[in-house]
Amino acid sequence: MPTTTVKTTSTTALKTTVSSLSSSPSLASIPGSTTLTSSTRAAASTTLTSSTKAAASTTLTSSTKAAASTTLTSSTKAAASTTLTSSTRAAASTTITSFSTASRAASISTVVGCYADFYPNPRAMSDASTTSASNTPSTCATYCTSLRFPYSGTEYADECYCSTTAPTTVSTACTMACAGDSSKICGGPNAISVIYTTIPILPATNSTKRGLCWPWNNPASSFAFFSPSAIPWLYNWELWDPRAKGTYSIAEYVPMCRTQAEAFKVPAYFSSCYATHLLGFNEPDLPAANGGDYLSPYNASVLWKQYIQPVKTSCGTVLGAPAVTNGVESGWGTDWLQQFFSNCTSPSCSFDFIPLHWYGTSLLDFETYVTQFHSLFVTHPLWITEWQFTDVTSTATANLEKQALQWLDAQSYVVRYAMFGPMNSTNMAGITNGAMVTDDLSGLTNVGKIYAGLM
Numbered sequence: 001m002p003t004t005t006v007k008t009t010s011t012t013a014l015k016t017t018v019s020s021l022s023s024s025p026s027l028a029s030i031p032g033s034t035t036l037t038s039s040t041r042a043a044a045s046t047t048l049t050s051s052t053k054a055a056a057s058t059t060l061t062s063s064t065k066a067a068a069s070t071t072l073t074s075s076t077k078a079a080a081s082t083t084l085t086s087s088t089r090a091a092a093s094t095t096i097t098s099f100s101t102a103s104r105a106a107s108i109s110t111v112v113g114c115y116a117d118f119y120p121n122p123r124a125m126s127d128a129s130t131t132s133a134s135n136t137p138s139t140c141a142t143y144c145t146s147l148r149f150p151y152s153g154t155e156y157a158d159e160c161y162c163s164t165t166a167p168t169t170v171s172t173a174c175t176m177a178c179a180g181d182s183s184k185i186c187g188g189p190n191a192i193s194v195i196y197t198t199i200p201i202l203p204a205t206n207s208t209k210r211g212l213c214w215p216w217n218n219p220a221s222s223f224a225f226f227s228p229s230a231i232p233w234l235y236n237w238e239l240w241d242p243r244a245k246g247t248y249s250i251a252e253y254v255p256m257c258r259t260q261a262e263a264f265k266v267p268a269y270f271s272s273c274y275a276t277h278l279l280g281f282n283e284p285d286l287p288a289a290n291g292g293d294y295l296s297p298y299n300a301s302v303l304w305k306q307y308i309q310p311v312k313t314s315c316g317t318v319l320g321a322p323a324v325t326n327g328v329e330s331g332w333g334t335d336w337l338q339q340f341f342s343n344c345t346s347p348s349c350s351f352d353f354i355p356l357h358w359y360g361t362s363l364l365d366f367e368t369y370v371t372q373f374h375s376l377f378v379t380h381p382l383w384i385t386e387w388q389f390t391d392v393t394s395t396a397t398a399n400l401e402k403q404a405l406q407w408l409d410a411q412s413y414v415v416r417y418a419m420f421g422p423m424n425s426t427n428m429a430g431i432t433n434g435a436m437v438t439d440d441l442s443g444l445t446n447v448g449k450i451y452a453g454l455m
Contacts, residue, residue, distance in 0.1 A: 107145060107197050107198050107199060107200060108198045109138075109141050109195050109196070109198075110196050110197075111137075111193075111194075112151070112166055112194040112195060113170065113193075113194060114170065114171045114172060114173065114174035114187070114191055114192070114193055114194070115153070115166070115167035115168070115169055115170060115191070115192050115194055116169040116171040116190060116191060116192075117161075117167070117187075117190045117191060117192050118190065119190055124153075124161075124167035124168075125153045125161035125167060125192060125194075126161070126163065127162050127163045127164060127393060127395050127396055128143075128149060128161070128162040128392065128393065128396055129160060129161045130143055130159075131159050131160070132158060132180070133158060133179050133180065134179065134180035135157065135158045135159065135160055135178055135179045135180050135186055136154070136179075136180040136184055137152070137154055137178070137184060137185075137186065137193060137195050140152045140153070140154050140160035140161075140186075140195070141195050141197045143160055143162070144162035144197070145197050145199055146363060146364050147361075147363070147392060147396050147399065147400060148199060148363060148399035148400050148402070148403050149162035149163060149164060149399060150164065150196055150197055150198070150199055151163045151164065151165060151166050151194060151195070151196055152194070153167070153187065153192035153193060153194045153195070154178065154186035154187050155186065155188070155190075155191065155192045156176060156186070156187055156188065156189060157176045157177065157178060157179045157186050157187075158178075158179035158186070159187070161192060162396075164395065164399065166194055166196065167192060167194060171188075171190075171191045171192075172191075173187075173188040173189065173191035174187045174188050174191045174193045175188050176188045176189075207230060207409060207453055208230070208232055209408065209409060209414065209417055210231045210232075210417060210418070210419075211231060211232075211233040211234055211235065211254075211385075211416055211417065211418040212226060212231055212233075212234040212235075212251075212418060213234075213235060213236070213237070213386060213418040213419075213420055213421050214234050214235070214236040214422060215236065215237075215423055216236060216237075216238065216242065217427065218242075218422070218427060220242075220243070220244055220247055221441065222422065222423070222437050223243070223247050223248040225436075225437065225443060225444050225448065226248070226422065228248050228249075228250045228251035229250075230452060230453045231251070231452065232250075232251050232252060233251055233252040233253075233254055233416065234248070234252075234253060234418075235253070235254040235255070235256055235279060235385065235418070236256075237256050237258050237282055238255065238256060238262075239256065239257065239262060239265055239266065239269045240255070240269075241253045252276070252277070254275065254279055255269065255274075255275050255277075255278055256278070256280075256282060257278065257279070257280060257281060257307070257308060258281065258282045258293070259281065259282065259284075259293040259295070260281070260295050260299065260303055261293075263306070263307040263308065264307060266278075266307045266308055266311060267307060267310065267311070270311040270314065270315050273311075273315035273316075273317070276317065276318060277317065277318045277319075277320065278308065278311060278317050278318070278319055278320065279320045279323065279355055279383075279385065280304070280308065280319065280321050280323065280351075280355070281295055281300055281322040281323070282322075283323060283324060283325050283357065284297075284322050284324070284336065285324045285325055285327065285331065285332045285333060285335075285336035285337075286325055286327075297336055297339035297342075297343055298339075298343050300322060300344070301340060301343035301344035301349065304344050304349055305344065305348050305349060309348065309349055309350065312350060318352045318353070319350060319351055319352050319353075320353050320354065320355045320383060321337065321341075321351040321353070321354045321355065321380075322337065322340060322355075323354075323355035323357055323383075323385050323386070324336050324356065325357055326356070326357060326358045326359065326360070326369055334373065334376055337354075338376075351380065352380075352381075353380055353381040353383055353415065354373075354377050354381075354382055354383070355382070355384070355385040356370075356382060356383070356384055356385070357387065358370065358384065358387045359386075359387065359389075359390050359420075359431075360389065361389060361390055361392055362389075363389075363400050363404055366387065366404060370382070370384065370408075370411070370414065374413050378413075381413055381415040382413055382414050382415065383414075383415060383416040383417065383418075384408070384414060384416075384417040384418070385416075385417070385418050386420045387404075387418075387419055387420065388419060388420040388421070388431050388434040389401070389404075389434065390431055390433075390434075393433055394432075394433045394434075394435075394445065394446070394447060396433070397447050398447050398450055401419070401447060401450050401451065404419075405450070405451070419436075419451055420434060421435070421436065422437065422448065422451075423435060423436065423437055424437045424438060424441060425439055426439070433447075434447060435447065436451055436452075
C-alpha cells in the first residue's frame with residue numbers, strides 16, 4: 001500500500017494507493033487465475049516506511065515554506081509585546097468578526113478572551129496548530145474552521161492553535177501584536193487570545209450513498225460493526241466478493257477490474273452477469289515508481305474495448321470509468337482521464353459514472369476538488385471511491401468527516417462514496433487517523449461511528 005506526493009489543484013499534495021491486493025483463491029477454475037501465497041499476501045500489505053510517510057505530507061513550494069516558517073526576530077517579538085492601552089484592550093475583547101467558508105453561509109467569530117497556556121507541558125489547545133509570519137486572529141480562525149474546530153487561539157505573535165473546547169485558565173498576558181497585523185493582538189508568552197467561530201452545518205440528505213472499501217485481509221468479523229441498511233454497498237478492489245455466505249449479504253457488491261492483469265478475467269466473471277455495476281481500473285495514472293500499476297491511456301482504452309465494454313452489451317452492466325488520483329502533474333489525475341476518454345470514444349466505449357480519489361488535509365480543498373472535477377465531466381455522476389484526510393489527528397478527522405458527509409450527501413451529482421477506510425490502523429497505509437475500527441478489532445472508533453451513523 002505505497003504512497004506518493006504529488007502537486008494538486010489546491011493545497012493538497014497527497015495520493016495514496018491501495019493497489020497491492022490479492023487475487024481470488026476461489027477462482028482457480030477460471031483460466032489465468034492464481035492463488036497468492038501467504039508470503040505474497042503479507043508482502044502486499046507492507047507498512048509504509050517512515051520516509052514514505054514523510055513524503056505523504058502536503059507539498060508546499062519553497063517560497064511558501066519559507067514564508068510559513070519565518071521566525072520573528074527578537075527585536076520584532078519584543079516590539080510585538082508592547083502593552084496595549086486600556087481602550088485598545090477593551091475594544092479587542094468585544095470585537096465580533098464575520099468570516100466565510102466556501103459553499104457555506106457566513107461564520108460569526110466572537111472574541112472569548114485571554115487564557116493561559118502551559119508550554120512545555122500539554123498545550124491548552126492541542127487539536128491542531130500552525131505558525132505563520134502572517135498570523136492574525138482572522139487567519140487563525142480560518143485555519144481552524146477549515147479543520148472544523150470552532151475555537152482558535154493566537155499566541156506569541158505568530159502561533160495559531162485549534163481546539164473543540166475553550167481553555168479554562170484566564171490570563172492577562174495577551175499583549176503581543178500579531179505577526180501579520182501589528183494593530184491586532186495575538187496572545188503573548190504562554191498566553192492565548194481565543195476566538196470562537198460558528199461552523200454552519202449542512203443537513204444530511206442521503207446517507208445510503210455510503211459504501212465500504214474493504215481490503216482483502218480485513219477480518220470478516222468487522223462486518224458486524226456496520227449495517228447494510230445504512231451502508232448498502234461495498235467493493236474490495238477485486239473481481240471476487242470478499243463476503244462469506246450470509247455475511248453482510250443484503251448489501252450490493254461492486255467488483256473492480258483493478259489493473260491490466262485482471263482485464264482478461266472480466267468476461268469469465270461476467271459470464272453469469274453476477275453484478276450490476278463494474279468499476280474500471282484503479283489509479284492507472286500512478287507510476288510504478290510511486291507504487292502504482294501504471295497503464296497508459298491508450299493501452300487502457302484497448303483493454304476497455306476488448307474486455308470491459310462487452311459486459312455492458314451482454315449483461316447491461318453499469319460501467320464506471322477508471323478512478324484516477326488527485327495529482328495534477330502532466331499525465332496524472334484528470335489529465336490522464338481526459339487522454340483516456342479521447343482514445344476511448346463512443347460507440348466503442350461508454351461510461352455511466354466516473355469514480356475518483358482524493359487525499360488531503362482540508363475540507364475546503366476536498367469540496368473544491370470534487371466541484372472542479374464535476375465541472376470537467378458535468379454529464380457524468382461521480383463516485384468517490386477513496387477519500388480521507390491526512391496529516392491531522394483522529395479528533396480533527398472526526399470533525400472534518402461530519403462536515404464532509406453532510407456536504408457529499410447534499411451534492412446531487414455525487415451518487416456514491418466510500419471513505420478510506422473500514423479497518424484498523426494496521427491496514428490504513430499509514431493514515432492511522434482515519435481508521436474506523438479499533439486496533440484490537442473490538443469495535444468502532446469515533447471516525448467509524450460517525451461513518452456508520454451512530455454519532
